[in-house]
Structure formats: structure tokens, C-alpha cells
Amino acid sequence: MPRKTYVAAIQEALAEEMRRDSRVFLIGEDVRIGVFPSTRGLHAEFGNQRVIDTPISELAVAGAGIGAAITGLRPIVDLMFGTFLYLAFDQIANQAGAMRYMYGGQTMAPLVFMAQNGAGSSAGHHHSQAVHQFFMNMPQIKVILPSTPYDGKGLLKSAIRDDNPVLFLHSLALGGKRGDVPAEEYLIPIGLADIKRAGRDVTICSAGPTVQTALDAAKILEGEGVDAEVIDLRSLSPWDKGTVLASVAKTGRFVAVDESFPTCSAASEWCATVAEEAFHQLRAPVQRVTNKDVPMPFSPVLEQAALPSAADVIAAVRETLA
Amino acid sequence: MPRKTYVAAIQEALAEEMRRDSRVFLIGEDVRIGVFPSTRGLHAEFGNQRVIDTPISELAVAGAGIGAAITGLRPIVDLMFGTFLYLAFDQIANQAGAMRYMYGGQTMAPLVFMAQNGAGSSAGHHHSQAVHQFFMNMPQIKVILPSTPYDGKGLLKSAIRDDNPVLFLHSLALGGKRGDVPAEEYLIPIGLADIKRAGRDVTICSAGPTVQTALDAAKILEGEGVDAEVIDLRSLSPWDKGTVLASVAKTGRFVAVDESFPTCSAASEWCATVAEEAFHQLRAPVQRVTNKDVPMPFSPVLEQAALPSAADVIAAVRETLA
Amino acid sequence: MHHRDISLDVVLDIYTRVLRIRRFEEEVARLFRQGQLPGFVHLYIGEEAVAAGVCAALTNEDTIVSTHRGHGHVIAKGGDIKRMMAELFGKATGYCKGKGGSMHIADFGIGMLGAIGIVGGGLPIAVGAGLSAWYTGSDRVSVCFFGDGAANEGSFHESLNLASTLALPVIFVCENNQYGEFTPAANAMNITDIADRAVAYGIPGVVADGVDALEMHRITRAAVKRARAGGGPTLIEAKTHRRGSHAEGEEAFLGGQTYRDEAETAAAQANDPLLLLHTYVSEQDIAPAERLETLDADITRLVAEAVAAARNSPEPGIETVFEDLWL
């Protein structure tokens, strides 16, 4: 199987879907040149009409995507960094997710918002926050955060074909990571987790960059005789409770690893759900491993200290086994 | 003790603090006339300079509050409805909470953002969402959601005196509710819960309008021989874990009642924390009672069905006792 | 003034739209006072000429996006008064099955893409509808209604600029009724004409007499023509006034305070869009008095029927809370 980078796989998904469906187009700041390589080369193939550069106007660009979606198109709105979604927050929370319901089912808003999520490149607080937790709270927005080139491509293609608003988050930290990507077309359904490492002793739930953190931890734990199961949720909303609960039924122990500020995080959600629905299978308290509860610092040393680490995961797993 | 409405108590807090400290001022849309009675009458006493009407420009008004705060003033920024904070989200998440840390402790941003939170007046999705969960996630933003006139006044006064950014949320649904408010000055520290009803059998954790929902449920449960403890968190960030954990240690059962969409809600946070830190005291799975996972509908019938109800709480409590 | 360039049919059509809005809103005011309507209600009385004049220049395929003060826009675009009234009552037979209410009525069948309760929230969406037309090569135009207050939101700026850079067929209709809630426009901006803001985007900005439905129509027609020909967006500022409260029952908000000059308000109200149009229609002999009376009676009956139907309609079933979700 060809090996591709994470960004190349995303770019391929965009190109394939734009070829397949003429209603699909890309709009955002500097999508022609491609600030992220994920949109690079599309302009050469699809031209000005389908790869649309905009002024720096996140709110209007997001809203324009919504307006285009409810009038028959299938926009992909690139908002670059997750934190820039804060400027478009109103359009996403008040309109994109709610329109169909609010108007009694009269419309649908099939569009994809894309952005880089989280830290890892020492860019400081304004470019380094994870935002998935906000959008998970909103009804009727789907949220995806893949960890591998294969998942990224398959999920983005599904997102573009989905008739609902989807937030597709990718990670700069994973951008250059390579993995197998089949030459043949494939889709990955939204809402399905993937067990990246099977294990018996503890369930580690993760997504995006924390999957690798969890796998790194699992490898070290293996040396200590602990057999960890690492679940990659891939989709955060809707998310695959079934796979997580089945795993906990087997292991009786649960650690959530989430790159997010801790309070009201995805990790909070996963832990709450496990405590509600798998309480009697749990043999130890659930554990959260998240960012430290501070803004994201710039210094690489501090940034690493503020992010969830394999050591943090190992400590949490040991707690559940203590 | 004099009995006052919730809004009157809030108004009193504003007036007293503005009298006490000339650096305190109020800024927002129609704060002179007072769209909510909480700001009414202040203009007559304090004039144009300290009660400042603005254009409808949430982002700039929030940011102007921050700029004023870091240059020596103590602004109270009224953003009217919680959902309008979406337009100011960037300034709050990227600047207000982070500035002090980001700039290595060089500054502080002592300001209060005020807004009405949640549903209950059939205003439809755009005016009826609860937003506290978003701001709880952000490091270095304090979040308050009082349920009584007494708490509202005492906490708002503390918020105004606090040297950090505080989001003070109030509830239209509670606006006309009366309660005892002492004539003498008092403060309530941020971060301290209040046990609104002591009980032995189950801990119900709530805040804002859900406190009454919980108390209504507790009353009915009493008739069934169930003695529920109802905790009113009052402050959501920081929140009083100690009181909650002590209660769960006593009751062994936990129900979180939160007016919010369910995923990554305050209820998620409370349940995750209890499952982490009071696991061995828990005798049954934790339970969440939140909004249904749909945008807020307009029809009073549907709105009520979408909100957490006393019946929902009772059902959840019964589950924990089953 | 004689409007030779507007055919008599069109004048009568516009008159009908104005009258439908007026009678509908008068009834809504009554119902609200009687406590029969849940939630907030923002009436359009005094501003009818804007929606009527504008929408009469549009086809069914052209789209509009509306505001919290949206009833007039729906009716002017050809909306069904029965489904509207039922929606205001929150009934299952309403446009949105009771899920939307006054601030969120939509009728996608007639290109009415929805009322939006967030001030300025509709502008970006209207840009998107214009983008669709541009993208597909359709000659559809997209119209966005919004208030003077909304013109101070960031979304106004971003939307007009974005529409301008892509030369999209969007017509921005600012209904300058001089107030945003209780704040006079003069306190919220340092300029007299919002139309002047068009300069910032390199697009035409036109001041229109928003009380004169025929002038509104003429100006819109020109903007529509321009937009269909690929000439890009236009900003039209309609100078208008609202007859009544910001929101019905505003006395409760005001607690005895006032915010409008009474004489000024009375003067503005003397300049009534319906009266103006009625005078023209009568003077020009466009329709005999009886025909106008019949029209009025028909509309009044229609509104009454809509109320009766709304009252007799079922509340939405609780189970519908979980309908109209993800496809």
C-alpha cells in the first residue's frame, strides 16, 4: 500500500471529492496557495471558482458557507486554526447546527468546517488551543479528529458526503506522519472508533495526537506487564460509546487522554459516560489525562509540560491498577 | 430581612459597588434604560460616564472592557444574552483569561462579563442556550451562576472586587423570584457551594435554575421516603469539589442536574470528578440530567420537554437507588 | 409624484403586500396584549413599505434572509399567513412545527431562508446564498434585511466586503428605523447615512425613502438588475420608522422610562407607508375604492381564519422534540 503523510491524505480526500461532486468547493483564507499543505495543488486543478480565497473574515466566511449549503452546495470552509473558529462561533453554534431543527426540518446544511486543532508547534496560546470540546457540546454538529493518514482521508470523504454540518479537525503535530493509504477509494463512517491496540488490563480512550501518546504509554506499560487497550475514537460527535463500553466491560479500568483544557473536556464526557453506563464493570476510579489547566505557553519546555504526556498516561494507568 | 427579587438584588450589587469604587463602571447595549431590570436606575445615579451605552458590537465591547481592565479600571461588561457571547468568544477565550499568563504575570484583567443564561421564556434557540460550559473549559475565567437573590448579590459583589475576569451569569427564569437579602453589606466568596437542602440518601448537584428543579424533585422524593441532599454550586469555576465529594461520601449516590446540552456539559464535569475522586464511596452509577440533545425549541411545550425537569431528576434518583 | 415606470399591476401588488403585513401585525399586537403568544414579538408596523417594495422586485427563486423583526419579510415574499400565525402560537401546524417561533420563521419553498434572532446574523448567510447563485451561474439574487443597529456589527463589515470582493449578487437592505432597541442610531454611529458605508467596500450605496414603497421598489429593481448582470452587491439604506415598541410589551422593560421624542414619533407616524400608498392608488385610479375595500376585507378575514386555525391546531407532540435532527 502507498505510504502517505497525514496532510497528503487530507489533500487527496479533498481532491477526490471535488472531482466526484461539482457542488463541493473549498473556501477560506489562502486556500489557493495553501497555508497548510492539505489544500495545496487544488487551485491548480480546480481554479478560482472552486478554490476561493477570502478576506480575513472568519465570521462572514463561515456564514457564507452555511448560506451556500442551505441553497444547494456542499462547501468546505477552511478556517485554518481552531482558535479562529472563536470568531465564527456564532454562525456555527447559532446557525449551522440549529438551522435544520429550528426551521422544522425545512433545510439541511451539508458543509464541512476544517481547522487545525491543538498545540505542539510552540506558537503560543493564540494558535495552540484545542477546540473540539466546544463543538461537541453543540447539538447537531458532527466533530471528527483523526490520528492517521488512513483515518483522515476516509473520514474527511465521509464528512464531505454527510448531509449535516461537520467539523473536521486536523493536527499540525501529525501533519508529517506517514501511514498506509490504499490506492482504491474507501470511506470510514463517522461515529466509529478504532482499536489501535487491543489489550486486557485497562482501556485508554484517545483521539488525534493523544492516540500516539496513549500508544507510547502502552508500549512502556507492556514492559511492566500491563496490557493496555488503546481506543482511537476518531469521531468525537457522535462518538462510539459502544466500543468504549465493551472495552471497559473487559478491562474494568478506564483512562481518558484528551488534548484539551481539563474542565468540561472531551475527557470529562468520556469519563462521565463510563461512570454512568459501565459503573458496575469498573474496578477502579476513572482517570483523566488532559492539558494542565493553564493557557498554552510558548516555550517548548513549558508547552510539553502543559500537554498530556505518555508519562502522565502511565501514571494514570498505574493509579487504576493500584 | 427585606425580601427582594433576583434582579433587584443584582441591581443593588451593581449600585453598591459603583458607589464604593469609582473605577467600576457598566458598559453594554442599552444599559442606561436597562433591557434587564438589573441595570435599571444606575444611569440616573451614575450618569453617562459610568453607565455607557454602546453600539451593537459585542466583540469590540468585550475587548474594550479588557483593554480598560488592563489599564486600571474595573469594567462590568453587560452582553445581555449568553448566546451573544459567541460573538465575543475570541476576546474572552484568547485574551481575557489568558493575558495575565501569556504576558508572564505583567498584567491583570479585573472585569466582569454579565449575561442571561439559558432558556425558559420561549425565545427560541438564539436566545435560550446555556453557555456556562464553554467558559468553564477556559483556564483563568471564573464563572458564577447564582440561584437566589441573596447569592446573586453577594457573588456579584465579590466578582466585581475580584482581580481576575469573571463571567457572571444570571437567569431570566429566576428574575422575578424573591428571597431574603440583608440590609447590611455582605459578600459571598467565589468558589463556595451552598447546601440548599441537607439529606442522607443521594447527592443532587445543581446550579442556577436547576437548583429549584432539584428542590422540587427532593420534595416529591421526600414523600417516597428518599432524603436527597441538594447542593447549589453557585460558582462553576472554580467550583467547590470539597462540598460535593463530602456529600457523596455520605450518600454514596450522585445526580448532576445541569441546564446545558449534555455533551461536555457542567454535568459531565461533575460526574467525571465524582467518578474519579469518590469512586469508592459511590454505591451506584452517577446520573446526568441535562437538556435533551437538541437545539432549544420555541414552543413552550417543547421547550419544557427539552429542559431538565423535576420528573427527570426523580427518575435519575430512582435509578441510583434501584 | 407619479411613478410611470411602475406598472399599475405592480403598484397594486405592492399595496396588497403592505396591507397584508399591516393587518397581520395589528392582529399579532392584539394577541400579544391578550397574552396569547409565547416569547418575544417584534412588529413591523410602519416599515411595511421596505419589505413590500423590495420583494415585489424579486422572483420566487430569489432568496431573502430576515431578522428578529421578520414577519413583514415573510409575508412580502409570499409567505402563508396561516402557517405563520400557527408558528407564532407555537403550534404543530406552524412553518417550523413550533420549533422556531416569531424570530425563526422560514419558508424555503419561496426562497425565504429564515428569520434570525441574532442581530447581524443573517448577513453572512445571505452572502452564502449569493455565492451559490454565482457558483452555479444562476441569475438568482440574494437579499438581506437588517437594521441600523446591525450595521454596527462586525458581520455587516465582513459580509459586505466579502460580497464585494467576489462581486456576488447580494442586495443589502438596511432598515434604518433610527433605533436599535432603545438606543438612537445617532448614539451608535457618528454618521447620518448608513449608505455611506458602501464606500468602504467599493460598492454603490443608496439612500431610499423607506416609507415610500414605490421608491423602495424602483431602487431595488435597479440593484437587482445590476446584480443579475454580474455587477455585484448594492447597499440600500431605507429610512423608516417603527410605529410601536421595540418588542411588544416593552413598557415592562421600560418601567416608566422613555427613549423617543414624542413629537418626533408622532410626526414620523403621520408619514404612514400604507396611507401614502393608499393615496397614490386612489389618486391614480389604479383600483376603485370598492376593490380596495374588498381586498382589505379579504385580508382581514384571512388573518382571522389564520388565528382561528392556529388556536385550534394541536400543540406539537412531545416526541417531536427528537425529530428534524441529523439526516
Next chain:
Amino acid sequence: MHHRDISLDVVLDIYTRVLRIRRFEEEVARLFRQGQLPGFVHLYIGEEAVAAGVCAALTNEDTIVSTHRGHGHVIAKGGDIKRMMAELFGKATGYCKGKGGSMHIADFGIGMLGAIGIVGGGLPIAVGAGLSAWYTGSDRVSVCFFGDGAANEGSFHESLNLASTLALPVIFVCENNQYGEFTPAANAMNITDIADRAVAYGIPGVVADGVDALEMHRITRAAVKRARAGGGPTLIEAKTHRRGSHAEGEEAFLGGQTYRDEAETAAAQANDPLLLLHTYVSEQDIAPAERLETLDADITRLVAEAVAAARNSPEPGIETVFEDLWL
């Protein structure tokens, strides 16, 4: 041209500010290429005249708010090059103890309220600083630097309008370097002069030659005077150009693509603000050549010392992750 209205001391002061920025940035470029600096770095080379001309018109009490391209603003306002360099290295001795980095340098001691990585994010904050001055009756003015790209953000619109309605002492300095990242300003707005947008707010809008530090200074001085006298905000558009990349290492982003016309870029670069000022200083005999050389040597040494000090400074201790939190 002879700038009789600008004293020789001030000219030399401005020259010094420009030179300090230039030498600092040249060194930063080198360090970045050598892989010694973490994160993103946006250089100000080519635009120094703007910050220098503007800040020379300010007192220490006056405040500025800056952008992602903020080094020049800090230096022009009198910032400490050592603490800046250490911050770029992410060291404990930096302005923000390593927590801020290139895009978040602040020095509250000199009225430098912070660089902000969110495009347009600084404008509302600058309005707040102006509000403070107005509120306390101080004659402080607040200056906000931002780019041509930022002028398309909603925050630009809301901020200028808010400052105008309250007549706040805020000076909005738009650094129009013709590009927002890789997008030409001409693609992102349909107007030639951003200064024209002042019309929308009823405030003065002035186009300035942003390569000419003395013109920048003269125009700013007038705006400051106006602001201190209660005359409210001014929008100054400085036409300038950036010498190098949007962000250092942009070649990696471009992957062989180009986005600027080479001839045009070369022409713009010939028009160098340092050269221009140097010529004036020499021609007017403001300082002997040796004095200028010594100045340059001193600055170069200072920068080198700053680099050495930054390198030798300790990394922030892990425990500081939990410092500088709630008071």
C-alpha cells in the same frame, strides 16, 4: 524634502528606533534560519518607519497594542532588546518568562500592552485603553497597529465605530503592506485606500507614506494632538511593504509557488525606510557619519549581547507552568 517642523533631535531619535528594529530583525532572521528559534516569527523589515515615526510621537504613558508582526512596535516604544530576544528563545529571562514568545510580547512598564496573534484581536483592546484615558480624564492616547488584512475583520469595524461614538483618544494605524499572508490586499478588498473606510465612522482617515518615517511622525503627531484635545480617533493608513516572508521560512509553506511579482517587490525594496532616513540625516548634516556608524555598531553589539544572554539564559522551570495564574 525638508522636514523643518521635526527637530533634529527627534529625527535622530526616529533614526535610532528604525535602526534598532532593523538590526534586531536581521539577527532574528539569521537565528531562525539556523533553527535556533521555536515557533513562528514574522519580521518587520521594510516597515520600520511606521512604528518608529508613530512611537516617537508618544510619551511613555501613551499605550500601544500590537500584532503577530510585533517586534518593531516593542522596540519603537522603547522595549528592552535583551528581554525581547530572550522571549524569542523562550527563556525564563524573557519579557513573558517564555510564556508568550514572538507573537505575545508585552511590556506594561512602557505602555506596550501586548502583541496579539489573532488578526484584528488588538483593536478592541486598544479601544479599551482609550476608554480608560477618557474615563479617568487622562490625556493618554492609545495607539493600535494592525495590518491591511486585519482591516477586513469585523473587529476593525466595531472598534472604529465604538471609538468614534465615544470620541475616544485612539489612533488606528493600519500598516498596509499590501498582503495578508499570501493574499494581495487588492483581492481582499475592492478599494484602493483603507483610509477611506474612516468615512464609515465619521472620523478622519489619512493616507501616509509608510516608508517615510518623518511623514509618519508628522501625521501621527497631528492625530495625537487631536486625540489629546478630545477630538476622538483617527485612522492612519501607512502604505508600506514587507521586505521578506510573511513568516520566516515561508518557502516551506509555498512549496515552490510564488505570490508576489518579483519586479514589483524589487522596486518596493529599493524604497527602503532606513536608507531614506539615512540619506536625510546625512544630507541635512544632522549627525556626522562617524556618529551614525558608532550608533550602528552600538546597536549591533547590543543585539549580539542580547543573543548571547538569551542563549545563556535558563529554560523556564517546569514549575512555572503553574505560575502567573489567578490573583
